[in-house]
Amino acid sequence: MADRTSSSxxxxxxxxxxxxxxxxxxxxPGDKIPSERELSDxxxxxxxxxxxxxxxxxxxxxxxxxxxxxxxxxxxQEHKLVELLGTxxxxxxxxxxxxxxxxxxxxxxxxxxxxFFATAEEIKQLIVWVKDDEFLDxxxxxxxxxxxxxxxxxxxxxxxxxxxxxxxxxxxNTKKEDYLALLxxxxxxxxxxxxxxxxxxxxxxxxxx
Amino acid sequence: MADRTSSSxxxxxxxxxxxxxxxxxxxxPGDKIPSERELSDxxxxxxxxxxxxxxxxxxxxxxxxxxxxxxxxxxxQEHKLVELLGTxxxxxxxxxxxxxxxxxxxxxxxxxxxxFFATAEEIKQLIVWVKDDEFLDxxxxxxxxxxxxxxxxxxxxxxxxxxxxxxxxxxxNTKKEDYLALLxxxxxxxxxxxxxxxxxxxxxxxxxx
DNA sequence: GAAATCTAGTGGTCAGACCACAGCGGCCTA
DNA sequence: TAGGCCGCTGTGGTCTGACCACTAGATTTC
Numbered sequence: 001m002a003d004r005t006s007s008s009x010x011x012x013x014x015x016x017x018x019x020x021x022x023x024x025x026x027x028x029p030g031d032k033i034p035s036e037r038e039l040s041d042x043x044x045x046x047x048x049x050x051x052x053x054x055x056x057x058x059x060x061x062x063x064x065x066x067x068x069x070x071x072x073x074x075x076x077q078e079h080k081l082v083e084l085l086g087t088x089x090x091x092x093x094x095x096x097x098x099x100x101x102x103x104x105x106x107x108x109x110x111x112x113x114x115x116f117f118a119t120a121e122e123i124k125q126l127i128v129w130v131k132d133d134e135f136l137d138x139x140x141x142x143x144x145x146x147x148x149x150x151x152x153x154x155x156x157x158x159x160x161x162x163x164x165x166x167x168x169x170x171x172x173n174t175k176k177e178d179y180l181a182l183l184x185x186x187x188x189x190x191x192x193x194x195x196x197x198x199x200x201x202x203x204x205x206x207x208x209x
Numbered sequence: 210m211a212d213r214t215s216s217s218x219x220x221x222x223x224x225x226x227x228x229x230x231x232x233x234x235x236x237x238p239g240d241k242i243p244s245e246r247e248l249s250d251x252x253x254x255x256x257x258x259x260x261x262x263x264x265x266x267x268x269x270x271x272x273x274x275x276x277x278x279x280x281x282x283x284x285x286q287e288h289k290l291v292e293l294l295g296t297x298x299x300x301x302x303x304x305x306x307x308x309x310x311x312x313x314x315x316x317x318x319x320x321x322x323x324x325f326f327a328t329a330e331e332i333k334q335l336i337v338w339v340k341d342d343e344f345l346d347x348x349x350x351x352x353x354x355x356x357x358x359x360x361x362x363x364x365x366x367x368x369x370x371x372x373x374x375x376x377x378x379x380x381x382n383t384k385k386e387d388y389l390a391l392l393x394x395x396x397x398x399x400x401x402x403x404x405x406x407x408x409x410x411x412x413x414x415x416x417x418x
Numbered sequence: 419g420a421a422a423t424c425t426a427g428t429g430g431t432c433a434g435a436c437c438a439c440a441g442c443g444g445c446c447t448a
Numbered sequence: 449t450a451g452g453c454c455g456c457t458g459t460g461g462t463c464t465g466a467c468c469a470c471t472a473g474a475t476t477t478c
Contacts, residue, residue, distance in 0.1 A: 008461090009461075010461075010462070011264055011461090011462095012268075015268070035427075035428055035429080036428075036429065037427090037428080037429095040412070040463095045462080045463085046462055046463040046464070046466085047463085048257055048461095048462065048463070048464090049262070049461085049462065049463080051257070051261060051429090051430090052260060052261055052264040052265075052461095052462095053264070054429095055220055055261040055262070055264060055265050056261075056264050056265040056267070056268035056269075057268075058265070059221075059224070059265035059266075059268075059269065060265075060268065060269065060330045065429060065430095066428090066429080066470090066471085067429045067430070067469070067470050067471080068421090068427080068428055068429065068469075068470035068471035068472075069427095069428065069429080069430070069470085069472080070427090070428060070429080070471095071429080073429090098359045098360055098361035098362065099361060100360045101359055101361075102359060102362045102365070105318045105362065108320065150307045150310055151307055151310060152307035152308060152310075152311045152369070153307065153310070153311045153314065155366060160361070191468060198356065217430085217469080218430075219430075219431070220430090220431095242442080244458075244459060244460080245460065246458090246459080246460095247466075254432085255431055255433070256432085256433085256434095257430095257431070257433090258430085258431065258432080260460090260461085263440040263460095274459090274460060274461095275439095275440085275459085275460080276438070276439055276459070276460045276461070277438075277439035277440035277441080277458060278439085278440060278441085278458095278459065278460080279429080279458090280458080280459090280460080282475055293476065356447070419478105420462075420477100420478085421476100421477085422475100422476080422477070422478075423474100423475075423476070423477085424473105424474085424475070424476080425472100425473090425474080425475090426471105426472095426473090426474095427470105427471085427472090427473105428468100428469100428470080428471080428472105429455075429468105429469085429470085429471100430467100430468075430469080431466100431467080431468080431469105432466085432467080432468100433463105433464105433465095433466085433467105433474085434463105434464090434465095435455085435462100435463085435464085436461100436462085436463080436464105437458080437460105437462080437463100438459100438460090438461080438462105438465090439457080439458105439461100440457105440458090440460105441456105441457090441458085441459100442456085442457085442458105443453105443454100443455095443456085443457105444453105444454090444455090444456100445452105445453085445454080445455100446451105446452090446454095446468105447450100447451085447452085447453090448449105448451085448452100448454105
């Protein structure tokens with residue numbers, strides 16, 4: 001691999017090589033990739049360079065390494081990069097507002113989808129849960145997000161929520177009745193009312209401060 | 210730093226140490242962080258471990274290194290992780306559907322916001338642009354996303370769009386009239402009509418296949 | 419056949435060695 | 449004195465070789 005013309009940093013070339021390798025071999029989450037030493041040989045680079053690439057991908061959550069076993073492609077549904085970025089810098093005021101707004105938008109989108117596609121059974125289960133358990137607002141919307149069946153949107157919600165949470169602690173605990181009202185509207189497939197209920201709740205929460 | 214009780218991997222400890230260091234010293238983008246050798250000394254870990262941490266953060270776009278100069282905190286508005294993730298694996302069928310759906314939802318959210326908050330002037334500029342220039346569908350919604358003023362939502366759109374694009378090339382070039390109709394509704398603050406126009410366009414695009 | 423053991427392979431880490439490059443200061447020359 | 453040259457020092461970039469810790473599978477032993 002002397003033909004390293006593109007980037008100046010070897011570890012980036014290794015990342016790229018891995019990418020093509022995965023693509024070429026159609027590797028999927030759970031599959032094993034060659035060992036560090038073998039990659040080092042095959043690509044004609046030092047093992048340390050290979051490791052830099054692997055560690056970077058690991059922090060991104062794209063691969064997973066198990067000592068004594070090897071390195072594996074990961075189910076990248078959950079990136080740990082979330083927590084990482086989340087705990088890094090988020091002092092900016094504007095960012096906070098954007099976070100809150102985006103979170104609201106996504107939650108509303110989720111509500112819409114759930115109102116449309118969730119089965120009555122699923123919603124009823126949620127109702128039971130609300131009645132029986134203690135929970136935080138986050139938990140509630142996590143379940144809504146999961147119900148929406150769109151894994152990506154759920155993931156985005158998780159990310160945004162995680163960001164948002166690191167900034168200001170969850171305030172205002174909505175009353176159970178409100179959640180139940182919302183769920184009831186969902187059960188009746190009344191999208192409009194459900195969202196309205198949601199918005200009222202938002203308004204109450206900000207009043208609480 | 211023998212008190213490395215938490216994680217088993219040193220490079221993760223280094224990442225954490227850097228995080229606290231940045232926080233403690235209130236470092237901001239552009240600031241220089243200690244050299245690899247100094248970190249290696251201060252934290253009592255090998256330089257290679259320090260490098261693994263730094264390379265990971267670099268791939269995340271959080272820091273920037275300049276040979277002969279040092280390592281600097283980066284303006285993290287644009288993470289290169291986007292392109293990276295985008296080009297990685299996305300063969301799964303379900304993921305594709307989720308992508309498309311999420312993209313639609315976000316675009317609709319953006320339209321809603323724009324219908325509410327964008328100035329007439331901004332929308333008129335867009336109209337002029339649509340009339341005068343050639344562009345792709347992506348370009349159009351990129352501008353919408355930017356208009357919405359929510360940097361986070363814009364970024365999410367960019368990410369989702371970038372994912373989506375790597376999978377299937379943008380098909381169907383909507384006619385200019387459709388874009389203009391949509392913009393006109395936005396100008397009139399007619400959220401409903403605008404979204405309706407948007408949805409019709411979606412339907413046409415999938416018919417084109 | 420089951421349990422204990424050994425062994426090869428893998429990731430985790432370190433130390434030390436070069437190289438390439440940027441910045442700075444001192445020195446020499448015009 | 450002004451300008452440019454040169455080399456020193458510090459920094460990131462890379463490689464090598466050496467251990468260690470751990471896993472899984474083969475081997476041996478009972």
